[in-house]
Amino acid sequence: MKIHEYQAKEIFAQYGIPVNSGYLCHNVEDSIKAYEKMDRPTVVVKAQVLSGGRGKAGGVKLAKDEIELRRHTANILGMNIKGYTVDRVLIAQAEDIAAEYYVSYVVDRNTKSTLLMLSKAGGVDIEEVARDTPEKIHKIPIDPFIGVPDYLAREAAFLLFDDIAQVKQTASILQKLYKLFVDTDASLAEINPLILTPEGNIVAIDAKMTFDDNALYRHPKIASLFEPTEEEKKELFAKNKGFSYVNLGGEIGCMVNGAGLAMATMDMIKLYGGNPANFLDIGGSSNPNKVVEAMKLLLSDKNVKVVLINIFGGITRCDDVATGLLEAFRQIDAKIPVVIRLTGTNEKEGRALLAGTGLHVAETMSEATKKAVNLVLAQ
Amino acid sequence: MSILINKDTRLIIQGITGRDGSFHASKMQAYGTTVVGGVSPGKAGQKIFDIPVFNTVRDAVNETGADASVIFVPAAFAKDAMMEAADAGLKLIVCITEGVPTLDVVNACRFIRDKGAQLIGPNCPGLISPEESLIGIMPAQIFKKGGTGVISRSGTLTYEVVYNLTANGMGQSTAVGVGGDPVVGLYYQELLQLFQDDPETDSIALIGEIGGDAEERAAMFIKEHITKPVAAFIAGQQAPSGKQMGHAGAIISSGSGTAAEKIAAFESVGVPVAKEPAEIPKLLKKRR
Numbered sequence: 001m002k003i004h005e006y007q008a009k010e011i012f013a014q015y016g017i018p019v020n021s022g023y024l025c026h027n028v029e030d031s032i033k034a035y036e037k038m039d040r041p042t043v044v045v046k047a048q049v050l051s052g053g054r055g056k057a058g059g060v061k062l063a064k065d066e067i068e069l070r071r072h073t074a075n076i077l078g079m080n081i082k083g084y085t086v087d088r089v090l091i092a093q094a095e096d097i098a099a100e101y102y103v104s105y106v107v108d109r110n111t112k113s114t115l116l117m118l119s120k121a122g123g124v125d126i127e128e129v130a131r132d133t134p135e136k137i138h139k140i141p142i143d144p145f146i147g148v149p150d151y152l153a154r155e156a157a158f159l160l161f162d163d164i165a166q167v168k169q170t171a172s173i174l175q176k177l178y179k180l181f182v183d184t185d186a187s188l189a190e191i192n193p194l195i196l197t198p199e200g201n202i203v204a205i206d207a208k209m210t211f212d213d214n215a216l217y218r219h220p221k222i223a224s225l226f227e228p229t230e231e232e233k234k235e236l237f238a239k240n241k242g243f244s245y246v247n248l249g250g251e252i253g254c255m256v257n258g259a260g261l262a263m264a265t266m267d268m269i270k271l272y273g274g275n276p277a278n279f280l281d282i283g284g285s286s287n288p289n290k291v292v293e294a295m296k297l298l299l300s301d302k303n304v305k306v307v308l309i310n311i312f313g314g315i316t317r318c319d320d321v322a323t324g325l326l327e328a329f330r331q332i333d334a335k336i337p338v339v340i341r342l343t344g345t346n347e348k349e350g351r352a353l354l355a356g357t358g359l360h361v362a363e364t365m366s367e368a369t370k371k372a373v374n375l376v377l378a379q
Numbered sequence: 380m381s382i383l384i385n386k387d388t389r390l391i392i393q394g395i396t397g398r399d400g401s402f403h404a405s406k407m408q409a410y411g412t413t414v415v416g417g418v419s420p421g422k423a424g425q426k427i428f429d430i431p432v433f434n435t436v437r438d439a440v441n442e443t444g445a446d447a448s449v450i451f452v453p454a455a456f457a458k459d460a461m462m463e464a465a466d467a468g469l470k471l472i473v474c475i476t477e478g479v480p481t482l483d484v485v486n487a488c489r490f491i492r493d494k495g496a497q498l499i500g501p502n503c504p505g506l507i508s509p510e511e512s513l514i515g516i517m518p519a520q521i522f523k524k525g526g527t528g529v530i531s532r533s534g535t536l537t538y539e540v541v542y543n544l545t546a547n548g549m550g551q552s553t554a555v556g557v558g559g560d561p562v563v564g565l566y567y568q569e570l571l572q573l574f575q576d577d578p579e580t581d582s583i584a585l586i587g588e589i590g591g592d593a594e595e596r597a598a599m600f601i602k603e604h605i606t607k608p609v610a611a612f613i614a615g616q617q618a619p620s621g622k623q624m625g626h627a628g629a630i631i632s633s634g635s636g637t638a639a640e641k642i643a644a645f646e647s648v649g650v651p652v653a654k655e656p657a658e659i660p661k662l663l664k665k666r667r
Contacts, residue, residue, distance in 0.1 A: 107481050109591045112488045112562050127635075144486045185480055187561075213623075214454065215480035246622045259559060260533020260588055263614035263624055267638075268655050270617050279624055312535045312542070314504075314518035343542065345518055365539065366657055 001211045002050045003225050006090045008189075008207035015180045017173050017191075019204045022092025024048070031073040032066065034091040041065060042094040045072045049084040050227065052208075053125075057081045062094055084229070095205055100193035101160050102126055103174065105181040107188075107212075108141065114181065116140040116148070116174065118159055122193035148178040161196075169202040170194075184222060185215030234297075241293045243282045250275025252372050253304035253336075255294050257282050257316045265310045268365060274373035277304045291324025292331060299334055305379055306337050308372040310365060313344030320346075322353035329357075337375045341368035381508030381553040382528065382573040382580070383471060383497070384447065388512045391416040391445040391469075393436065393452055393460045399475075400451035401427050403516050407449075410513040415443035436467040447471040449505060449514050457501055458483035465494040472564075473514050474500035484562045491564070498564025504534040504556035517554070525550015527663065528574035530567060531586035532559055536614055539656045540586055547660035552580040561590075567597035575605050582608045582663045585650075587641055589615030589624065594641040602648040610662035611645045612653045613638045 009019045022043075023034035035043060047059030054060050059081050063069035069091070079086045100123030108115040119137045121129045129136055138159050142148060148156075153171035161167050173194070181189045188210040195205050216223040228236055231247055238245035244259065248266065252274050256262035259281045266276040278301065282294050298307055311321050321342065339360040342350045354361055360375070362368035390407070394400040395417025405428050408414045416431050416439040423434040433439040436448065448464040450457060450473065457476040464472045465487075472491060479501045491498045499506060505515010509522040521538055523545045531537040537556055544551065555570055557563055567585065574580045583605070587594040594613065601609055616638040618624050642652045651662045 107485065107561060109561050109593065110596070113485055114482075144482070144489050182482060185482055187481060212481045214478045215482070217455070218480075244623075246619070246624060248617065248619065256535075258533060258535025258538075259624055260531070260536030260586070260614050261539055263533075263588060263618060264536050264539070264612070264656060266617040267614060271654055276617055279618070279622075312538050314516065314535060314538055344521065344538065364657065366655060 001213055001216060001226055003209055003222070004048045004050065005046065005207055006048055007225055008209040011180060011184070011209065012204060012207050015176045017176050017204055018202065019207060020092050020095055022090050024088055025073065025091055026088050027077065028070055028073045031069055031089065031091050035066060035069055038093055040093060043069065044092050044094045045069065045076055046090045046092065047076045047079060047081060047086040048088045048090055049081045049086055051082040051084050054081060059086060092205070095195060095203060096198050097195045098198050099196045101195070102192045103177065103194050104188065104190035104192070105178060105186070111141040113144060114142045116142055116156060116178070118156055120160060126192060142178065148175050163200070165200060166196065166202060173202060173204070184219060185212045186210065187212045238280070238297060242290060243280060243294060245297060246279040247301065248276050248278050249303065250277045251303055251305040251376055253277045253298040253301060253307045254310065255280050255282055255298060255307065256310045257312060261310065261312055265308065265365070265369070268369045269308070269373065272369050272373045274376055277301055288320055288324030288327055291321055292328040295325070295328040295332060299332060299336065304336065306339065306372050306375045308368060309338065309340040310368060311342050311344070313342065313347060317345050318342040318347045318350030319353060322350040325359070326353065326357070339368050339372045339375065341365060380577050380579040381511055382570070382577050383506060383553060383555070384508050384512040384514055386413070386511040388447050388514070389413050389415045389443065389445045390447045390449060390514060391418060391436065391439045391443065392430070393418045393448055393450045393464065395419055395427050395430065395432060395451070396422050396425070397451055403451065404428060404430060406519070407513050410519045412512045412514065415445050436463045436469070440467045440469065445469065447514065448473070450474040450476055452476060454478040454480070458487045461487040461498065462490045465491045465496045470496050472496055472498045473503070473505050474498065475503060475505060475515055477502045479560065481560065481562055484560065488562065488564060499555065500558040500563055502560045503558030503563065504537065506553060506555040508553045509551055515556070517556070521545055522554065523550035526552055526579060526581035528552050528577070528580040528583045529554035529586070530570045530583065531556050532588050533586060533614065536586055536656065540584055540612065540659050543657045544584065544660050549660050549663065552577060567593055568600045571597065571600060571605050575607060580607065584659050584663065585609055585611045587611060587613045589618050589638050590636045592636065595644040598644040598648045598650060601650055608663055609650045610653060610659050611650050612656055612659060613641045
């Protein structure tokens, strides 16, 4: 789960990390009021959306006076950045910058630990730095039983600074950021850029945090910050029903048990010349009601022209899926052709239940996919 | 031979009194796995299908001489269960539980490594050495004893591949589902090496998916250390960037972790990549 910059900055500030927090504004009038509280004329207007690349999209602008502030705020509010509409901006003091750095903690799959990443190449797209000049990024795996002791924080800070006063400030930030990362079950805590001011102070002027969805149950305050998009609401609805759903925009609706098989089914539809409408994993249980709910979800997507059901019965029993499907069609009056592949536990019983129902029954994944693609082409 | 488990493996089940734990206890026992005990705090003295239940893993190990554990406890208790198993001296710990917080797994992995044990999962279907032992939730009837080692990040997709292998007369030495989470225990490299060293394994099927760079690393490892034929399948070519595809670990971040990169990595080291799961047997036969 992602949160906004201003929310991440609030958490940073609670942990004593120096940030330039600024004021959150929902309209131009708010931004003028905020401006009147600022010490210096130049401020920065930053779009608050749950997406990266705000600067490149024109969602971050410097304003030297009230006229510019009005113009930028008006332009940025309502702007669309990667599918998100901007409905609030952060107005913050524009800091004088002597140098910019990159600092983050992230969970690393390979070392099975939290990784501290630092770079002198801050203030730019870190993925570009990682791709073009990976040697500019330092990576330090953190032992979860030890954390970040003083010496390690110092050692890391010395990679960025020579001046001991700056090293001390940075080391303290690194320790606080790690504590915050662990306390909140984050999967990413990033400062880009962390800046050095001409006066020699170290300040976080941006903040980015992502949290582990599996751990949100023990962080109700963070969970309450969740702002789902329309698409995410649909995904969340699916999740509450016990399955996972992602819309893909094609015409063949898929219902599959198991995430890997569901992905492979999408891929195969494409391989055979069709377009998958969605990813839908109905999970491992064989509760007929789940099949009913999944079918309703699939058919709520008006682009769907054919439904392809691919079930490999392990724990899921094929006869239960068949029963669920028959129930679903009793409840939903669907004219859409349905192709179903049932293999595994109780497959014969399952297929027998579906015989004579007008459903297209297939034995292999390839056969089922071909049938589904052909049915779309025939329409 | 097989890897990790065989007919001598003595298994305990943590969370045996729960719905999933008891259901799969009966399935594993029916398959012939030597299930020697179960653990459920406060329920010592009970029996589930004649399997004695203990309060602690340590009691179970002392009484039964168990050497492996499978975990079915809810996600919030999984870290503790993994650590308890390692502390009691079990050398193989298989965690089936889905939805375990990542930092819990990070801590458990560190503890398990200290204790010299091995972890499979979490969020995995377990493993099977056909006709010897089944630990986990895989549907036993599709497996057949043979020479192909199977390593997979997915559950049902593994079954799909195994189903095709068996249908083509290619049995399996051991099939392992490593789990779909970002951080899990044993992974491609460790398992590839175990299969390479196992005299009964003559070929390896590797089933990967989008997210992370483990497949790219596996490809480099195969190039340097594996002489047995390997064929791969990668799920998620159609997955959009930034969306989690069911598994917590299956997410393309800022254009990295894509299926295309993984397929290219395997092909560059001479590992053929199947276009669909049904192609795997053909690709392995050609090279065996």
